[in-house]
Amino acid sequence: MPYRWDAKWVWLGDTGHRPGLLAGAVDPAVYDRFVLLRRAFDLTEVPGEAVLRAVANSRLVVWVNGHEVARGPVRSDARSTRCELVAVAEQLRPGRNAVAVLARYYGVPTAWWLPTPVTLGLGGGAVAAELRLGDGEVIATDERWRALAGDAWAPGPPSFEDGTGFLREMVDARQLPAGWTEADFDDAAWPRAEPIDPRNDGYLGVLEPPSDPFGRLPPRPIPQLSGDDRRPRRAVVVPTAAAVSPAADDPVEQVLADQRAAVLSATRPALPADGSVEVPGGSPQLVAFDFGETVAGTVRLDVEGPTGTRIDVALGEELDDDGLLVAEFAHAGLRYTARGADDGYESFDPLGGRYAVASVRAESAVRLRVAVRERLFPRARVPSAPFRCSDELLNEVFAIGLRTVELCSQDAYIDCPTREARAWTGDFVVHQSVHLATAEDWSLARWNPVLADTPRSDGMLPMAVCSNLGGGPLEGSYIPDWALHWIRAVRNLMRYTGDRELVASLLAGCERVLRWFVPYRGPDGLLAEVPGWVLIDWSAVPVAGTSAALNALWARALRDLEQMAEWLGDGHRASWARNLRHDVATGFEVFWEPERALYRDHRVAGAVRPAASRHTNAAAICAAIVPAERLAGLAATLADRSLLAHSAPAFERLGTGDLAAGADLVAHGNPEPSWDQQRWILEAQPFFRYVVHDALAEAGRADLVADACRDWGRCVRAGERTWPETWVGGSHCHGWSSTPTRDLVVYTLGVQPAEPGFARARVAPALGDLAWAEGTAPTPHGPLWVRADAESGRLAIDSPVPLDVEWGGEQRQLGPGRHELRSATS
Template structure:
């Protein structure tokens, strides 16, 4: 259909251009009296930062997809079926503006752009005639979800009319919108149509009630956003901020007694003074710190060192006592009970630049410690200010869930299970005198999306929601790096609420607080929202454990496919560039989705204005570079072209690849090696990979990236004279690696050469695996490294994460050692299954990152960089491998590895699939292969195996245009 030029203007409301965590509603009623019928109607819409749109009260969609501000994506929704010809219609939009940069958003301005066209005529377009109002129910000072994400919510339904979406709503008291400018103005320089399908909206119900408890929270809890309170300018970026300073308050005790002060997410430096005395007797786990103090009646000055390397995670503090107490501001009657002292020094970290640390020996900082009162701090009064209410809330759902002074377990009444079913029945939630009621709801497996419920409750009843990923035998793995919560305050009566904030979890902890009468729960659910895929790929075999591992890999990959690949649906929801290379390959074998891969690859060069080396997560306000992640992006570009046969994409991407390669080559040192400051990461294991120096695995991957960039350039038709430089550099770099980084005595590559010239004395399996994959090792060295694959020296650092295992499996497969790969998969991923996993974990249990807390099995329990088994089982056990550009030729060579049978399918980029089924008895295999007629097959029985091969060809439908 012809694209109608935009007449809409960007609009906003209120005074602030980019307010912090503001939800704002917009409405427009338009007349369709002249329209007796509707043939075609569309809503084109975009917003900064996210929107939920309704037509005549019906939700039509959410968006937009993440984007760089200079290329703002917009959505087009077909709405003809929702319009009422011959009368009035209303479009209503909720816009959630973050007001801070994070790992998936770069701060812009609050804004909405929307336009309704009916039969090619514009009937409603955002301008200063639209009505707007800030959502009074949403608390703008609600906690950050995490440093990577935006905000949780505290929603007081008493303060808002949910009828605002309906046609009949009277918006005459709302303000008129403020025009910001036409398309192309503000930070949104260009509008780009959405390049992927809309995500799914699947309403899913829980599977069971896990537990019922009587609970009492601490008497007082609070959450503070110290990063932005201390360093307000950090709202414009997501880089780590280092600062030194103090937080102080006055504890008022009407009578003498004991008070417990707690920090449900850690106490930072554990430097805390009461009346000038340093607190010594801390207790609790590393992430939950407490101390008890006996105080006389009166006022007590509390000062705490809050110096930190802060990425934006909220700071939680709580207190409990059996006697009354309160906190007040040391500066008198203010918005909050706290003051800030400092920052006495602060710095911003940018990985690609050398930055100094904060001066912890700052004279004012040191002299200010341990004050007994404000009188002792008069000499730095210009460094002291009250904590703004913008960064403070006492609605701390996370703290009240982590620290529960009273928690008593009860048996679960059968009637409580009724709320799990899609029926009109309700469950009345048990109530306890002077206590709260907590129920833990199990959704059966990990989920990602938008959570909601329907209740009937007295006005003022609080419903707290806390999402966690893992529970076992009463143990809860708290999400210390994620405030995965929201609070809903009832307006009274029967009502529904659906959070517009995306969350990932398996268990929902619902706590009913302050109910003065019966609370009825009619339903609770999740709207699962993922990239729309079908299970085009499949795998089953004679080993049930491998089947389970394939299934959790599939489910993990799906949950981590949103508007881009994301690392995890809970903690970060971030598109990590390097992770997505492996995730794309896994997806090819499970779902066969293409648009999401192309979109991810195209987003990466948008970071060039922040770093010519390209960022490791995009679009993002964190200026962080992992060189390997950029190299993986280059490799993934070629793999996409080879997978799809899309030569035009090679032509499109080549200039961006060349651009960043040229900048990387500026970091080749006098020895011919890449020496660069950055986050020089490959694996979480303790390999020697300093942030500055020559890192071996990085040099090796650069060799591969240079070679594969040359291959992509050839596909794009780039003249050889324009790429010969990269081929020459790859050869010289490979030689320099041999000369400088191979240790002949140890028969292995060292991990690195440090900035001061010191050669590493650490040898790792990671480095040896990469040397094999990048085809740098010479023949005798290669034989040695291949032996290490199956018999790694005990002194070498071992593979430390499922992500690194992907490369290890690539090396095992390439050298014909698939049986060792399956053994490793069974051992490590089988361990996850044994612990009740329904998705793949970010780390193996109790790796070096987790040893400080033996109960912490992993951080994220759903992490797509770990889903590699689904790819390798299809490639190796089924034996399906692309053998030509665009899968025009396919090689089938199963590797039984002791299995008796296997069957499955691998989707093809042009549609259809390769289906394989084999059975093995003794040394005879029955192998059946089905494939489209235009795919050339090269079918090979395993070495030493005889048998019969049956092939079936399927016809393809002629090209046709989809209706609608």
């Protein structure tokens, strides 16, 4: 595609941009605006090639002849905006054709978008799109395109109190022309699109993209999101006792208000076979849908009812004893007012939940169907099962982790699809690791570390990417240790992809993060009194004063930088990191307690406190700052469940619905430990267990990992079909809890890179008490299949690359191909 577009930036009506002398500004009163754009054209024959590219501030959907072809842009830093680039020849036909675009300008920060910098001409609502045909013709946005202001949508209230930053979507279909994306739609009465002059300082009069502030506009780095249509498995109709006053601007609040007036003793008919629900007219009626598991995507409504029928929909993760949504877990909302004919609507932004409650207001009976079209990263799985073994519980644990990561893989790795949909800087290391261990398509695993490389001026990364938390006006919010997990994700790219250019492009960012901590070093080489939200994980890990867990994570990241720099031939950076890590190792001895043979958690006012955690001891092993003679004992301690205390105060409060108390603990820190600190060791929450399992393997006890993964059985027994945020509560679908899905491949089956980029693979099954395990792991050179049988001592491998094999106490080097081995003891 040519660097310079043929398209012009266009909009219709108020973009929200206000020009100034040297820079513009945006009007805060102009937010959550839509615009419809279309261009019809004729073709005598379908060209062999047709490519469409499009971009918008903030999001758009593009159709060709009524077929959706693109939805984006993917979240990114505004100055590195990506365009949509898709081949569309299959959607064209001889005769009349049309390209249609629906664009939404958020205007205010959300959980997945931050307002762009403002130039003299751009910074508000703007769209550019062009269809390039094989014969050289270009159908590009300009004043020849027809446009319609999106008055059908009412601006939703920005919701920040629950931390999500969701914008409710509210559309009145009576103002939305039916069939407007189709080729034969008559748009003659529509106004013409209004070109935007993208002026900036030093302007040279070029109207077409690329333009400041959006950067080069390269293509999106990941495929279009896709997935199955999910329909409810069950639905019930619940009338209300009296008409509740309609809420003017919030569908979620409307549903919750109607729930409070519900007649709970009413008969509740089940969902019929065709998935539709008959809803009586008159007083408001509630319809409660259960999808049977968490779903995430665009919500589809099909309505047969009178003009003016209003349907408010709220999605959530939990139901109360009456089968209605728990208010604290209802975050996503959609309002639809019916035109009375051709009533089908799909939400613009993705939503998520297991349950949906629709509040229906209609003069007469309504037939309603609800579905969710999942919009997920198309996880291309390897040809055969990634993992299965002799323990059915572990097979289920593995599969649930795959589904959880799938739901949390959208245009970035997100924390959860049901509440925030926020791309946290540290969370995604688990999602990425699962993809690298199980999926053929690593494009999102490569993209997310690049996406997160948006340092503040001091070198620290915001705690969430392109988000209203950690960016924009809340840039002051950061989690120092989350940036250290980001460095581990960059190291994962080195090991799995072997892409020197990619890793080298991120190495300076890794160094900047590590140097951010240096001013907090004391004479003993340890970090102390580090500011920011030192989270570690949701467990009540003491971090006041000199935090052992934070120091160990910093040392692990220094080790990561050292390894990457050595691989790239950057001796200076490697030496710098090595020396700092050596200083940490020397100072870290202050935390060692010989009597219990473990490291304690923190030092305050010169005194080391007695509290100890899995976090500190595991991170220290992973940082290689533990003397070799201690490793076996520490591994046994880490694996001993009888020593564990469980405490996550914020979520213990949140689990009771006490949001204020939970938030207070987040803001002010955990209380003093309530357990016997001389006896118990604090357990890690699911996220940090990836570090615990890494430590077991580093200590030579990968055979303990499979049994450790059985801890997720408590969630299986509780009926969870995706993994919750913590052992005690939170979101019911959190990708960071999915480490067993990585570990059963990497440690139990034992497949991982022996050299960067899988130039050589390491196969070292560590079955523990399993009778057998088998599976297929992806490599850049093709799938690698392994079956290990403990009872017969047989190991079968089919590999596209040379191998370092450890089996039955022996080490061998093998070439690519199929191998059958037997242990010496069998």
